[in-house]
Amino acid sequence: MQLIECPWCGPREEAEFSYGGQAGVAYPADPAALSDVEWAHYVFFRDNPKGRFAERWSHSAGCRRWFRAVRDTVTYTFEVTG
């Protein structure tokens, strides 16, 4: 089982963590101004790279805090970025 380095708790088994998907998807600054296409992209469309991917993770069965990581979606190499 892969070990993930929680920034607060140290290395723990991946089963303790929950996946939060792509990092850095900000809520629209002016929601009322968005077109249907822009809303669709905010709600449904996320990057899906083969390779390095900036993601959100939560140590849900531990300290329950969120953090960011850059993970390689091919090798599954995990790099916590805070």
Place this chain on the structure above:
Amino acid sequence: MSPRPPGADLPEHPDFLWRNPEPARSYDVVIVGGGGHGLAAAHYLAANHGITNVAVLEKGWLAGGNMARNTTIIRSNYLWDESTAIYEHALKLWEGLEEDLGYPILFSQRGVLNLAHSLQDVRDSVRRVEANKLNGVDAEWIDADEVRRICPIVNTSAGIRYPVLGATYQPRAGIAKHDYVAWGFARRADEAGVDLIQDCEVVGFDTAGDRVTGVRTSRGTIGAGRVLLCAAGHTSVLTDMLGFRVPLQSHPLQALVSELLEPVHPTVVMSNAVHVYVSQAHKGELVMGAGVDSYNGYGQRGAFGVIERQMAAAVELFPVFARAHLLRSWAGIVDVSPDASAIVGRTPYENLYLNCGWGTGGFKATPGIGWCLADTVATGEPHPYVAPFALDRFVTGALVDEHGAAAVAH
């Protein structure tokens, strides 16, 4: 006298089922992805529309991706009309496919049980059965005693964590031998003149305005009149090259088989609540699948914890499996869409068609989607069965929301 080497007296290698041609400079239709969907589309382009100047490009070997990794379950008992239409179209084609392809595919209509373990499961299941009946799909609700009669090895005792309260039953559902299905389609497409080009990875596209004019590959640039993407988990890699987005996330989906056993399991059993699905292949392996690994992944492997949970569920439902040995496990890369339905049809490029988002359930659709893709590419208009699955539904909001609605483990 030197001893004869081992193997010298073995029979001749059987004839290959298809040629292994060099790519031509251009084709009327280029299909990216030599899995089940791409091969089926090629077959029906030739058989139904007389379009044979076609290439199927495969970055590895034919049918070596998800077509080699699925759990071969075929059924059409989905909740929504749009899903039922395409899957039932596929099931009807499955029923005549061996004859159409002139090739054995070991299609076995042994029925599928979708177990219900809670009152909400029961209500959802009964609702789905009624929806299926209205759509002309064979379906019935059966109680736990009937489950035991159809599949005696299911643990229907009341004392387990998730007791079996009943099940939906689709007798016409079943399994087929996935490799033979791919080979049957490939053989027929090849006979019709389609070039099946392996070891040919797409590395880019040539475009002119809103048209794709060529496909750049590891074996040179190939001109294309029309292009059809059938690349499943790698679709996003292609659409990134083309500069438009699709709402897909690629996940590892694991499956496994046991050692070969005597026939013990007469049907297909699926359970959403405990999340495992099981059948027994013709050779005798128990074939089991579960849910996807939670994170995006293009590595064809997943976490051990997923397999462990799946086995716990399988052993509770089938105590007789407890002493079976695991033979091997593997993962495919599945392209999951926000509403757990496929994304098929038009793209921002006028002559580029999309077929993706089948997620964990694409195998069962193989002949049906191949048929509809061929029609769509030949006429330029989405076939009525795929029209509801257009990319623009994520803008209009007309989703085909099969999450949790259709026994969505596949």
